[in-house]
Amino acid sequence: MxxxxxxxxxxxxxxxxxxxxxxxxxxxxxxxxPAYPPYNIEKTGETTYRITLAVAGFAEQDLTIESRDGQLVVSGRKPGEETERTFLHRGIAERAFERRFQLADHVRPVSARSENGLLHIELVREVPESLRPRRIEIARGEGKPAELEAKTVN
Known part of the structure; x- marks a missing residue:
């Protein structure tokens, strides 16, 4: 390497x-x-995205989602169990995790929901009006130049 x-x-x-x-x-x-928990990133529209994490065994109160410094941080912590259990096989990890996703400029999370062991986080790209492409009209004729009027290109 x-x-x-x-x-x-x-x-x-x-x-x-x-x-x-x-x-x-x-x-x-x-x-x-780390490879845990597994996740998907999908583009659901022209400016919308969804991150889906497999969080089987975690309740909504065990999960934390934060957006800070251009990152989306998803973490899960299970409270300590009161009773000692003996497993013959333990295939469901349920271990604490922290997963970080680097967000592009102007991408922010808008909602999250948990269903069937999957955590869905919806994101949207909102480019400010001042940064969108603009068309500048060209004035025709002679004489003094007219004020340029910018129109937003959609």
């Missing part, structure tokens, strides 16, 4: 430190990212 040094990027760019940090985290995360 090759190691990449992103230090030269920090010296010659301004404002791209987040991008270099994302690449560094992605390369480091390939080997350290």
């Amino acid at each position: 090759r190691n990449f040094d992103f230090a030269p990027l920090y010296r010659s760019t301004v404002g791209f430190d987040r991008l270099a940090g994302l690449m560094d985290a992605a390369l480091a995360g390939e080997t350290t990212q």
